[in-house]
Amino acid sequence: xxxxVSPGVYTIEKDISDYTPSINTSIVGILGFADKGPxxxxxxxxxxxxxxxxFGRPSEAIQGQAIEGALEILEQTDSLYFxxxxxxxxxxxxxxxxxxxxxxxxxxxxxxxxxxxxxxEALTLRIQVYDQDGAAVWTxxxxxxxxxxxxxSGQAEAIRKILGGGxxxxxxxCFDNNAGYTGVGLSGVIAGSYAGSxxxxxxxxxxxxxxxxxxxxxxxxxxxxxxxxxxxxxVSGQVANDAGGEAGVYMGSMASAVRVYGAxxxxxxxxxxxxxxLQSLYEGVxxxxxxxxxxxxxxxxxxxxxxxxxxxxxxxxxxxxxxxxFKCSLVAxxxxxxxxxxxxxxxxxxxxxxxxxxxxxxxxxxxxxxNFGNSLNSLIGVDAYQMYTQWLDPVLNPxxxxxxxxxxxxxxxxxxxxxxxxxxxxxxxxGTNEADGTTEAQxxxxxxxxxSTDPKTGMQxxxxxxxxxxxxxxxxxxxxxxxxxxxxxxxxxxxxxTVVSPPYAIGTTQDAIDWTNGKSSSTAGSxxxxxxxxxxxxxxxxxxxxxxxxxxxxWFDPAIYGIRQxxxxxxxxxxxxxxxxxRRGRLTKPVDVEVxxxxxxxxxxxxxxxxxxxxxxxxxxGITIFGQRTTQRSPTALDRINVRRLMIYIRKVxxxxxxxxxxxxxxxxxxxxxxxxxxxxxxxxxxxxxxxQFRVVCDxxxxxxxRVDRNELWCKVLIKPTKAAEMLIFELNITNQSADLGTL
Numbered sequence: 001x002x003x004x005v006s007p008g009v010y011t012i013e014k015d016i017s018d019y020t021p022s023i024n025t026s027i028v029g030i031l032g033f034a035d036k037g038p039x040x041x042x043x044x045x046x047x048x049x050x051x052x053x054x055f056g057r058p059s060e061a062i063q064g065q066a067i068e069g070a071l072e073i074l075e076q077t078d079s080l081y082f083x084x085x086x087x088x089x090x091x092x093x094x095x096x097x098x099x100x101x102x103x104x105x106x107x108x109x110x111x112x113x114x115x116x117x118x119x120x121e122a123l124t125l126r127i128q129v130y131d132q133d134g135a136a137v138w139t140x141x142x143x144x145x146x147x148x149x150x151x152x153s154g155q156a157e158a159i160r161k162i163l164g165g166g167x168x169x170x171x172x173x174c175f176d177n178n179a180g181y182t183g184v185g186l187s188g189v190i191a192g193s194y195a196g197s198x199x200x201x202x203x204x205x206x207x208x209x210x211x212x213x214x215x216x217x218x219x220x221x222x223x224x225x226x227x228x229x230x231x232x233x234x235v236s237g238q239v240a241n242d243a244g245g246e247a248g249v250y251m252g253s254m255a256s257a258v259r260v261y262g263a264x265x266x267x268x269x270x271x272x273x274x275x276x277x278l279q280s281l282y283e284g285v286x287x288x289x290x291x292x293x294x295x296x297x298x299x300x301x302x303x304x305x306x307x308x309x310x311x312x313x314x315x316x317x318x319x320x321x322x323x324x325x326f327k328c329s330l331v332a333x334x335x336x337x338x339x340x341x342x343x344x345x346x347x348x349x350x351x352x353x354x355x356x357x358x359x360x361x362x363x364x365x366x367x368x369x370x371n372f373g374n375s376l377n378s379l380i381g382v383d384a385y386q387m388y389t390q391w392l393d394p395v396l397n398p399x400x401x402x403x404x405x406x407x408x409x410x411x412x413x414x415x416x417x418x419x420x421x422x423x424x425x426x427x428x429x430x431g432t433n434e435a436d437g438t439t440e441a442q443x444x445x446x447x448x449x450x451x452s453t454d455p456k457t458g459m460q461x462x463x464x465x466x467x468x469x470x471x472x473x474x475x476x477x478x479x480x481x482x483x484x485x486x487x488x489x490x491x492x493x494x495x496x497x498t499v500v501s502p503p504y505a506i507g508t509t510q511d512a513i514d515w516t517n518g519k520s521s522s523t524a525g526s527x528x529x530x531x532x533x534x535x536x537x538x539x540x541x542x543x544x545x546x547x548x549x550x551x552x553x554x555w556f557d558p559a560i561y562g563i564r565q566x567x568x569x570x571x572x573x574x575x576x577x578x579x580x581x582x583r584r585g586r587l588t589k590p591v592d593v594e595v596x597x598x599x600x601x602x603x604x605x606x607x608x609x610x611x612x613x614x615x616x617x618x619x620x621x622g623i624t625i626f627g628q629r630t631t632q633r634s635p636t637a638l639d640r641i642n643v644r645r646l647m648i649y650i651r652k653v654x655x656x657x658x659x660x661x662x663x664x665x666x667x668x669x670x671x672x673x674x675x676x677x678x679x680x681x682x683x684x685x686x687x688x689x690x691x692x693q694f695r696v697v698c699d700x701x702x703x704x705x706x707r708v709d710r711n712e713l714w715c716k717v718l719i720k721p722t723k724a725a726e727m728l729i730f731e732l733n734i735t736n737q738s739a740d741l742g743t744l
Contacts, residue, residue, distance in 0.1 A: 018673065020657040020681040025575035025649055026077040026567045029462050029472035029496065031447055031486070032066020034084050035059065036286030042081040042461040048074045053318065055082060056286035057298075057549050063443055065476030068547070069560040072589070076567035081469060083461050085446035086283055128202045129171045131194040137171050141202070172201065202259040289317075294551065296320070444479045459486055462496070469496045470575070470648060471566055475557045478503040480527045490535035494651060497566075497630075497644055498536045499559040504594070509601040512540045513610050516631070531611070534632035534644050537562060539613045540605070541597070543590035543623065555594065558615050561587055565625055566645070576646035576690035578628045578724040580613070585625035593617045602626060609633055628724065643721045646690055650719070653681060666713050671698040674715055682717070693720040 004010055029042070037043070037055035045051045048071050058067040070082055128141040172192055192201040289299035297320025315322045449458015459482075462469055472490065474482055483500045490498045502515040514520050516538050518530035531538065539558035547554045562579075565587070569579040579585060597605070597614050605612040606627050613627030628641040637643045657677060664670045675698045682694040698715035707714055735741070 016673075018657070018660075018677045020653050020677060023649060023652045023656065024079060024468060025470045025645065026570040027079045027081070027468050027470050028073050028077060028563055028567065029081045029083065029467070029469040030066050030070045030073070031083045031085065031459050031462070031472070031474045032064040032069070032477060033062050033443070034067055034082075034284065034286065035062055036284035037082075037084050037282060039084050039086045039282050040455045040457050040461070042083050042464065042467055045070065045074065045080045045082050046078050051080075051082065055084060056284070058547065060550070060554070063477065064474065065557050065560065066474070068554075068556060069473065069475030069563075072545075072556070072560050073564050073567060076564050076571060081462075081467055083459065084282075085443070085449070085458055087442040087446040125190075126204045127172055127190070129192045129194065130200045130202075132199050134200070137194075200259055440479060443477070444482050447474060447477065447479075447482045448485045459489060462486075463489060463493055465493075465495065468652070470645070471499060471563050472496045473499045473559045473563055475560050480529065483531075484529065487531065487533050487536045491533055494535075495648065496535070497641065497648065498533075499539065499562045500531070500536060501539050501542070501557055501559040501562075504542050504555050504557075506540075509595065509597065509604055512612055513605060516610065516612055531631040532633050534630045534636075534638040536631045537613060537629065537641055538611060538631055539615060539625065541594035541615060543587065543594070543615060544592040545590050553591065556590070561590070561615070562613065562625065566641075574688055574690060575649050576642050576685070576688075576722065578640070578642045578726075580625045580628040580641075580724075582621055582624055586621065587615070587623045587625065590623050593623060611639075628726075637721050637723070640724060642724055646685075646721055650685070650717075654678065654717075657681070661713070666703065666708050666711065668699070670713065671703065671715075674698045674713075678715070678717065682719075689722055691719050691721055694718060 034055035043054060045054065051067070051070050051074060055067060055070075058065070058071065066082070066084075070080055074080055125144045126141045127144060129137045131137055172190065190201065190203060192199055286298075287300050289297070289301040292298050299319070301317045301320075303315045303317060303322075314326045314328050316324045316326075447458050449456060449460040451460040451463065455461075456463070459472075459474075462472055472486060474486060478501070483498075487498045487500075490496050502512050502520075506512055506515055506520070511520065515527050516531055518527050520527045539562040542555045542558055543561060544553050545556045546552070565585050566575075566579045569575070569577055569584045572584065577584065593615055595601075597616050602614045602616065604610060605614045606629065611629045611631045611633065613625060613629055615623060616626045617623050630639055630641055630644050632639045638647070658674060661670060661674060664673075675696050678696045678698075682691065682696060685691050686694060695718040696715065697718070698713075702714040702716050703712075
């Protein structure tokens with residue numbers, strides 16, 4: 001303490017308002033399988049809706065009943081940690097996704113002067129743009145005229161002045177060599193603003209001046225989009241030859257047109273693919289887009305909505321509903337798909353995309369060359385692509401049926417046009433790998449997990465005081481190695497009670513008893529070791545519940561309802577009150593039980609060293625949990641659930657409230673502080689009927705000189721837990737009329 005040596009007024013603040021914190025006793029840990037969702041993480045779930053969104057809907061195809069159990073338990077608590085098990089070696093679910101390529105047409109040649117034409121002649125382009133559905137965007141084709149005398153170094157620059165600047169056109173744009181397309185004999189491209197195989201553009205050209213054809217071929221005829229010429233289409237004052245190729249004079253007639261189609265790409269896993277590589281953030285077939293048996297939409301998908309020109313919305317959909325929406329652009333200064341969707345989280349896979357998708361734009365470093373050997377990367381940034389061309393000239397397409405001719409060319413679409421995802425819904429097809437394993441051993445390994453890795457896996461994630469789990473289970477999974485490991489963890493950490501049950505269709509009452517005692521010969525879920533722990537409880541038989549997700553009755557693991565009623569008990573009473581009987585153990589959702597138990601069955605399950613808590617279907621009272629034993633075989637107070645849960649609660653509160661005294665002086669003042677802290681806490685439990693009597697001792701009798709010398713502070717808490725009245729016995733005495741009842 002500071003020594004004050006000069007006159008003045010000083011203040012000292014000391015906080016001696018110690019009290020014990022409140023601990024939630026209804027936090028449940030559920031371990032099991034799901035068809036999607038985080039792995040290697042204990043995920044906090046606070047509602048049924050969040051559970052389904054994160055881990056998917058329940059299904060009989062998924063091993064165990066973790067999702068079903070969590071849904072039922074969340075009706076009685078708003079705090080649940082779900083751990084999803086994934087077997088080692090399970091592959092990430094992934095697929096390619098189509099990119100809709102905008103149709104484009106290369107403009108041929110260098111400057112008009114170099115070609116000997118000059119731009120002294122007016123030039124007209126007649127263009128029609130077709131959207132992703134093949135519908136024309138204009139009722140009539142649009143004519144774009146380059147006035148005579150237009151100053152330009154090349155055809156594309158002149159055209160761009162008419163169509164609009166680089167990538168800012170609404171329906172069609174022209175990209176000249178200023179954008180980086182500088183190939184020999186190439187001046188730029190005309191591109192439509194819609195993507196996908198249904199999108200196309202049709203282009204024809206004419207000049208206002210007549211030209212005399214010689215030698216049967218027009219001296220000024222352009223080269224019309226041949227594969228060897230990269231789809232070049234000369235428009236520098238040139239007029240296409242007529243259909244017959246005959247010599248003649250053509251006054252202002254439109255040239256034969258070429259129609260160029262875009263394309264959709266779906267290339268998965270190829271290093272040079274032009275598609276996006278989509279990968280689920282976590283393993284699981286639940287990300288696959290499709291339709292369920294009830295007609296509802298399932299899985300993830302991506303849709304793109306064009307906003308005109310270079311702008312569009314990218315929607316990430318979950319179960320048919322937009323979860324997130326991003327506005328993207330195709331201009332160099334705009335936001336690209338991969339730039340706005342990727343979150344860059346470092347604790348997961350790289351380039352994580354929101355909505356549980358991953359994009360791998362693997363082609364950025366791939367060199368794309370045109371047929372003249374010129375790199376296109378400066379313009380498109382990805383590999384070259386394929387396009388469809390459709391000749392409208394009757395000579396080149398004599399049938400006139402409009403059948404596209406497929407040619408492999410390296411025509412670039414300008415800028416990043418070919419980055420635009422197809423405007424129709426793109427379904428995620430992420431494979432059918434069994435995320436919950438294919439063998440019993442694989443599933444057991446995944447659920448038990450590994451504690452030595454970072455992060456931990458499986459049930460090892462429950463070994464965390466921060467989670468404050470009070471009850472844990474692996475619903476619907478009855479491998480004894482998994483159950484024993486979870487019970488062992490409960491004993492080691494002393495933090496929670498494990499709830500287990502025999503497998504479905506185990507058989508008779510004797511079969512259920514044999515299973516608990518490690519004498520089960522059942523093929524499904526056989527057990528060779530008995531369960532003996534005050535940190536475990538067994539419930540049986542299974543109960544039938546109507547599942548709204550399947551629209552049918554299903555048999556549910558009774559452990560689910562054992563936990564559910566513990567949470568219900570915490571809500572209406574306290575954790576040290578027995579979660580059984582007609583007040584707190586009555587089950588309102590189940591419609592039937594697997595085995596009807598009579599009084600003799602219940603006596604056998606609950607006595608003689610047997611430790612099974614029966615679920616009974618009473619004729620009038622309904623289906624009710626009628627037992628609250630732990631699996632401890634020794635006859636002590638801890639062979640009851642209410643006492644074990646009381647001790648878990650007391651331990652957690654004492655640890656949380658007394659850590660502040662570490663390194664405090666080990667003397668009578670600290671001892672008195674600890675007693676003053678714990679006495680009100682224990683008295684509160686007594687008043688709430690958890691204990692009948694208690695005493696807190698922290699003085700020289702518990703802190704002997706030897707213990708003090710070892711830097712140890714000891715405090716003894718004596719407790720008489722309140723026992724549950726499980727057997728009500730009424731003694732009926734019959735006497736004669738002369739008896740004095742006061743003396744009996």
